[in-house]
Amino acid sequence: MPTMRHLSLLPILVTSVLTVAACGSTTDDGDKSETAAPTASAIDCAQPAGDVETQVCADPALADLDQRLARTYQQSVGETGLDSYQLRRTQREWVSGRDKCVDSTDAHRCLLEAYQTRLVELQVAAKDDTAPTPVEYRCDSDKPVSGVFYTDIDPSAMVLTVGADKAILIQQVVASGIHYAREGVDYREHHGDITIDFHGSKMSCRAS
Template sequence: MNRFVLLGVGALALAACSKPAPSDTDTPAPAPGTATTTPVPTPAPPATAAEPTLQPPSFDCAKAQSESEKLVCGDARLAALDRQLAALYKRVQTSPDELDIAAEQRGWVKGRDACWQAVDRHRCLVESYQTRIVELNIGSGGVSAPTPVRYQCDDASKPVSVVFYNELDPQAAVVSWGKDQAIVFPAQAASGSRYTREGVEFWEHQGEATLDFYGTTMSCKAAG
C-alpha cells in the first residue's frame, strides 16, 4: 500500500489549534506585470444546506469519555464525519499495513481529544476528522495523486507545491513547503481558489498565490 506521510504536521496542527484563524478579508498581494497562469482546480463552495438531522456517531455516546467525544455526540456534522471515518477505517484495516494503520489511528484519537484545548473546538474537530479521512484515502492507494502544481515564491529557501484532490470527499489540497506538508480544505473566497486549515492558508488567483504556512507568509507564482 502506498503510504502517505505528513512530515511535521502532527505537531504543527496541534500548535495551530490555539492560533486565530486567517481573516476572510485578506487578499493575495498583486504581482506586477502579466503572469503566465497555470490552471488550478476551483473547489466547490462550502455547503450552505441546512444542518443535517442529528444521528449518532459510530461509538456509543452513553460511554463517551473525552470532551471531544461528547461534542461529537451533540453535533450532526461531527457525528456524520465520525461515521464516515469509521466506515473508511474498517475498509483499510484489511491492508498489509494494518498494524501501522492501527497505531496511526490511536495517535489520531489522542490528537482529536486534544481539541478541547483549542480556541475553536468545533473547527479543530472538523479539521481533525477531515484530515484523517483524506490521509486514509490517499494512503490506502484508493485515489491516484494528481500532478502537483509547483510555485516560485519570494521565500526560495524551500520548494512549494500543491496537489489538489478535488475528487475526494471532502475535497482537499496537500500543500508542501520543503519537507513539511499540510492538508487544507476549500473556503469561501471573493475570487480565485482558497484553501485553509487552522494556521495555514493558500489563496490562488490567475497564477498568483499567497501562502501563510504557520506564520511564514510568502507571495508565489505558478511555475511555467
C-alpha cells in the same frame, strides 16, 4: 491541538505523497498484535465517554464526520497493499490527538480539522498508485514550494509542501478563485495570483 505541520500520523503513505515512517515498526512495548484495539467504531452517542465525545455527539456535522470516518477506516483496513498494523496504530494515535482538542482555544475547529484531515489521510493512502502530479511554484521565498491537489475525494484537499514541512489543507467555499486552509496555513489563488501563509511566513507565488 497540533497544526500537523509534519503530518506524523501518516506512516502508511510513501514519501512522494506526504510523509513516511518505517513500515513494520512496533509500538513502544513491542506489541505488534493485530488484535490490538483498532479504535474503528464510531462514537456511541447514546453513551458518550468524556467531553470530546459529548461535543462530537452534540454537533450534527461532527457526528456525521465521526460516522464517515469509522466507515472509511474499516474500508481502509480491508484494502490490499496497506499495512493493517500500521493503520491501526496510526488510528489509535489519531484518537489520542483528537481527544486533546478539549484543551484547544477553539475546540470545534480543532475537532473539525482533525476529522477532515484523517479522512483525507485515509483516502489518499488508498489512492497512492494514482497520486496527482505535484504543482511546483515560483515564490518570493528561499524554500521550494509545491502542492498536490485531491479534488476527487471528500473533503477535497491539497497537500502543501514548503521546504521540509507539509500540511493538509481543506478546500473552502469561496465566491471566486480557489481557497484551501487549515489552522495556521492558508492558500489562495485568483486569476493566477497565488498567496500562501504558512505559519506566519507569507509568500506571493506563481505556478511554474
